[in-house]
Amino acid sequence: MAIALGGRERRLVRPVAPIVLIATMLSAQQSPSTATTTIGPAPVQIASPRPNYTFPDGRSYVYSVEWHLITAGTAVMKMDAAGSERKVTASAESSGVVNVIFPVHDRFESRFDPRTFCSLSIFKHSEEGAHKRETSIHFDYSRKKSTLDEKNLKTGETKHVENDLAGCATDVITGFYYLQSLPLQPGASYEFPISDGKTTIVRATVDKREQIKVPAGAFPAVLVTAEATSGPLKSKGKVWVWYSEDPSHTPVQMRAKLGWGTLLFRLQRIEK
Numbered sequence: 001m002a003i004a005l006g007g008r009e010r011r012l013v014r015p016v017a018p019i020v021l022i023a024t025m026l027s028a029q030q031s032p033s034t035a036t037t038t039i040g041p042a043p044v045q046i047a048s049p050r051p052n053y054t055f056p057d058g059r060s061y062v063y064s065v066e067w068h069l070i071t072a073g074t075a076v077m078k079m080d081a082a083g084s085e086r087k088v089t090a091s092a093e094s095s096g097v098v099n100v101i102f103p104v105h106d107r108f109e110s111r112f113d114p115r116t117f118c119s120l121s122i123f124k125h126s127e128e129g130a131h132k133r134e135t136s137i138h139f140d141y142s143r144k145k146s147t148l149d150e151k152n153l154k155t156g157e158t159k160h161v162e163n164d165l166a167g168c169a170t171d172v173i174t175g176f177y178y179l180q181s182l183p184l185q186p187g188a189s190y191e192f193p194i195s196d197g198k199t200t201i202v203r204a205t206v207d208k209r210e211q212i213k214v215p216a217g218a219f220p221a222v223l224v225t226a227e228a229t230s231g232p233l234k235s236k237g238k239v240w241v242w243y244s245e246d247p248s249h250t251p252v253q254m255r256a257k258l259g260w261g262t263l264l265f266r267l268q269r270i271e272k
Contacts, residue, residue, distance in 0.1 A: 047117070135151075206224050
């Protein structure tokens with residue numbers, strides 16, 4: 001049976017990992033110019049980890065990704081110690097019919113300072129359909145600048161962009177771990193800056209407790225709703241994350257709703 005998709009449907013199957021999804025969305029909805037962009041003072045700040053916080057080093061969270069009840073692929077997130085830094089990696093692999101129609105093979109790596117949760121660098125390797133590119137972002141807090149270097153792996157075209165950086169920011173991968181480190185008591189609300197070259201302010205609210213059942217098991221969980229309140233992603237969509245209600249705050253289920261559709265991520269297993 002032949003399957004044909006139009007342009008809208010091809011866009012719907014593009015992202016297959018929650019963190020890579022947000023990274024891709026940021027890149028797609030921002031068109032950085034070669035000039036410096038001023039964002040002004042950051043209205044909110046990143047909170048340093050509490051003294052007794054234990055980073056989830058060595059744990060891989062493996063998710064299935066569903067779109068319209070179809071399994072679209074697999075997503076994996078992991079944190080590791082890297083000298084005095086922490087390294088967070090994420091990958092996205094399409095599968096089944098989605099892989100035939102619009103193959104996705106993405107890799108994302110972020111490094112941050114574990115004393116402050118300030119992001120230090122981001123590297124993205126993206127293979128999405130016919131598009132292939134690599135992007136590097138570095139945060140220089142002493143200069144209050146972020147620099148983005150991107151290369152189109154098919155054409156060889158390169159781009160260099162520099163933006164103002166008002167202060168400490170997390171990134172589109174580490175932001176999920178940053179939320180994981182917070183108390184997450186129902187009724188709490190947090191605001192923090194996320195940067196992918198440009199800065200977006202995100203508000204996260206802890207809505208309620210729920211019992212969540214995923215392939216990895218059944219979990220008492222707290223539901224956290226996150227959305228941008230300013231910057232490039234304002235009014236572009238929402239992300240819901242169910243964190244287990246225990247000290248590990250494992251993200252057991254995630255849902256991302258954008259203008260073109262909804263993706264569901266369910267924890268399959270934790271690898272150590």
